[in-house]
Amino acid sequence: MKTVETGNGVRVMKNGGLDPNRISFDQIPIIDLEPMFTGDAAAKAQLAADLRRACTEVGFLYIRNHHVPQAVIDATFAAAHHYFALDDDAKMANHVTLSRNNRGYAALLEENTDPTARGDLHESFDIALDVPADDPDVVAGKVLYGPNQWPAGQPDFRAALEAYHKAMLTLSGRLLHAFALALDLEEDYFDALVTKPLATLRVLHYPPQFGEIDDRQIGIGAHSDYECFTILAQDSVSALQVLNTAGEWIAADPVPGCFVVNVGDQMARWTNDLFASTIHRAINRSGRERYSIPFFFGPNYDTVVEALPSCVDDEHPAKYPPISSGDYINGRFAATFAHYGKDTEAKA
Ligand SMILES: O=C(O)CCC(=O)C(=O)O
Numbered sequence: 001m002k003t004v005e006t007g008n009g010v011r012v013m014k015n016g017g018l019d020p021n022r023i024s025f026d027q028i029p030i031i032d033l034e035p036m037f038t039g040d041a042a043a044k045a046q047l048a049a050d051l052r053r054a055c056t057e058v059g060f061l062y063i064r065n066h067h068v069p070q071a072v073i074d075a076t077f078a079a080a081h082h083y084f085a086l087d088d089d090a091k092m093a094n095h096v097t098l099s100r101n102n103r104g105y106a107a108l109l110e111e112n113t114d115p116t117a118r119g120d121l122h123e124s125f126d127i128a129l130d131v132p133a134d135d136p137d138v139v140a141g142k143v144l145y146g147p148n149q150w151p152a153g154q155p156d157f158r159a160a161l162e163a164y165h166k167a168m169l170t171l172s173g174r175l176l177h178a179f180a181l182a183l184d185l186e187e188d189y190f191d192a193l194v195t196k197p198l199a200t201l202r203v204l205h206y207p208p209q210f211g212e213i214d215d216r217q218i219g220i221g222a223h224s225d226y227e228c229f230t231i232l233a234q235d236s237v238s239a240l241q242v243l244n245t246a247g248e249w250i251a252a253d254p255v256p257g258c259f260v261v262n263v264g265d266q267m268a269r270w271t272n273d274l275f276a277s278t279i280h281r282a283i284n285r286s287g288r289e290r291y292s293i294p295f296f297f298g299p300n301y302d303t304v305v306e307a308l309p310s311c312v313d314d315e316h317p318a319k320y321p322p323i324s325s326g327d328y329i330n331g332r333f334a335a336t337f338a339h340y341g342k343d344t345e346a347k348a
């Protein structure tokens with residue numbers, strides 16, 4: 001039976017390795033985030049209950065009324081279209097192997113999200129929090145912090161991605177408040193832990209796949225995300241699929257005005273597997289080019305991720321040993337990116 005390696009253990013694909021008693025969802029709920037901006041305590045409590053249910057039963061949801069201006073999203077998609085149309089030399093000038101910090105461009109088939117597969121049919125460009133090379137954390141070798149690299153002569157690309165990253169940090173702060181309430185914690189419980197977050201923004205381009213498709217070579221192989229949560233913008237092309245506990249792939253098609261949000265492995269650990277880090281993949285059979293924009297949000301490098309007090313009791317003892325956010329993500333990157341952490345002396 002097919003299995004997927006995650007940072008929290010190996011999962012059998014049949015039920016995603018999740019508790020088979022979890023409800024086998026057949027659709028992904030839509031949650032209105034407006035109460036986190038303008039709601040009273042009762043409205044927030046209702047949202048928190050809905051969010052808890054979505055994260056427990058599905059691990060994926062759509063959010064509407066997220067307050068990210070459509071112009072910021074549109075500009076980033078436009079920037080991605082323009083960037084990926086550049087010639088290979090221009091893109092390879094910022095290849096991720098030229099960065100100590102996993103920033104920059106990766107070409108088709110260079111990433112292999114599912115280690116049993118043959119490489120992902122997408123190209124990507126990554127940025128994260130822009131931390132100068134002389135910052136004490138960078139000097140101390142915390143390689144997830146560091147400077148971004150940017151393509152020469154593409155100021156609009158840089159401006160769009162920087163604005164999008166900033167908007168995602170703001171939205172993540174609101175979402176974390178909702179997550180805290182959903183976990184019976186004070187709304188600001190996580191705030192002190194995300195002052196210098198590990199927050200990666202990635203633009204992705206998936207060429208279309210035609211004919212018979214081999215499961216081992218698809219847009220992005222079956223995987224769970226590594227961080228606390230992911231906020232994903234999709235264009236109008238369907239490709240994303242989410243594995244339910246019955247072993248069926250459920251389409252997470254684009255919904256206008258909504259982002260997809262999914263729980264990552266760090267949040268699964270933090271919640272002692274109360275919240276589900278659900279396996280997903282993307283296959284672009286549309287005949288058109290597809291672009292998407294995931295943003296992966298996790299706490300500061302030194303934050304220790306261990307079972308939250310509201311998620312352990314006699315019946316649910318802590319399942320995972322404590323680990324720092326940085327050590328956890330470093331381990332996952334090293335497993336996914338062949339180049340990661342190697343030969344860092346030679347890099348800019
Ligand atoms: O492009 C998508 O729809 C999903 C991307 C994804 O799962 C990822 O980058 O982790």
Ligand SMILES: [Fe+2]
Nearest residue numbers: 223224225280
């Ligand atoms: Fe993902």
